[in-house]
Amino acid sequence: MRTARRSESSDMRTDVTRSEVAVVACAELFRDAGEVLASPMGLIPALGAKLARLTFTPDLLLTDGEASLLDADGNVEGWQPFKKVLDVVVPHGKRHVVMGANQIDRFGNQNISAIGAHASPDRQLLGVRGAPGNTVNHRTSYWTPKHSTRVFVDAVDVVSGVGYDNARKAGLAASRFHDVHRVVTNLAVLDFDTPDRSMRVVSVHPGVDVKDVLAATSFPLDTSQATETRLPDAEELRLIREVVDPKATREKEVPA
């Protein structure tokens, strides 16, 4: 039995897609998070959070996208309207948000507000939303499905999510709980674990060259420690394909 299962799983793993690697990389954001609210914005982070809860972070809290907290079996286990989120959940800090980014710079400043000058934007986006508050109150990560020089820019146009340089400049109140954890993209996993808190490559996804990541990034990156992003194990792959995302919506966000 064991042998048969192992060979079946290795067969499965030969056709692992990029999106499945990205889901696992997003799940890894929540490893050891414990009983913390995960707020994944976007499809791949949401799949990652669900996968993390089904595997190595079973205590994770997740919402239905509205006002209910749902457990892994779909039971309502809590009430969390938007007012509660802004009044106490964000400031209390037991939360890890994964936001998108129209632009992000080397210190992790993120823009979701507008492209161009704020006073007269070339392109209006969502607005800063909760990004300023999230980033100075609790752990924040970013997900971008298209790693490119348009997104990874020298300087963002409107600082929405606060990066390490701006948090430091704004003083103790801004830096006290500031914790930009990682950036996951369709090419790589990046973090800010460098002396000056600038971005570095943690790992590149299988099939991606470090050069590809550098070419898709406007600013220099420390690549000295870069490894390869791990593949899903057989059970993770089964959960992704059969439980978390049986309709394979992930493949549309990150084409193979």
Added chain:
Amino acid sequence: MDKRMTADEVAAEIRDGMTIGIGGWGSRRKPMTLVRALLRTDVKDLTVVSYGGPDVGLLAAAGKIRRLVFGFVTLDSVPFDPHFARARQSGAIDVTEYDEGMVAAGLSAAAKRLPFLPIRAGLGSDVVTTNPDLRTVTSPYADGEELLAMPELKLNVALVHLNRADARGNAQYLGPDPYFDDDFALAADRCFVSVERVVNTSELSSAPVQSLLLNRGAVTGVISAPHGAHFTSAAPDYGRDEAFQRHYVASAKDPDAWPSFVDRFLSGDEARYQSEVARFREAAA
């Protein structure tokens, strides 16, 4: 006291240059009947405070907004409102952009009659640089933290849409989320509440007592507005009308198509709007 009035009577109370708070969140439980009534007036130069959805897009397209105070504008299932984007990109409106939590703190401060509330959100971001009037406040205690002093967001008028109310203004939400409608109500000099159904007070007890979000002391007028949040959601009475919202977005994106949307849906009264929506839905079915 019977506070029932019509949407047009509410709109007639709104004067040029007023600051108007609009309840709901994104494309959820927006007081759209009241917004549509505003579109039919000549009022202009409004300062609008909103967790923005199509309320902002429609008012901006009609040239009603001078300044928007906001944290976002989104249609939820559709990320961007084309009218709001155009208004921003053409410089037609001024904006005061805050973090979502700062908007909540500003409304809460106004409701509590405090000049400001301290908040961490905004520090280090361009919310500070784009709002040069924002000040910080230093904790008088040993920690000495320097926090943002979010100024109160006082409103002349708040417009909100709930599920039920009695004629006296006791108002009830039956969905999962009150949003910030109670803060909008208490931050305003006057609050007008449209509801899906005006009921006898005794009927308000059919849901848990905590669903009674606003008591009559906070409410100036009650407007009977069935489908009054359309095309946004008013759970559990109805969900968002996604097909109609897509039609709104497609029309708003195309300057050539927008006049026919206005002509069909917005040029008449609310009854005409609702009957045209019914026809639209039949044709789509």
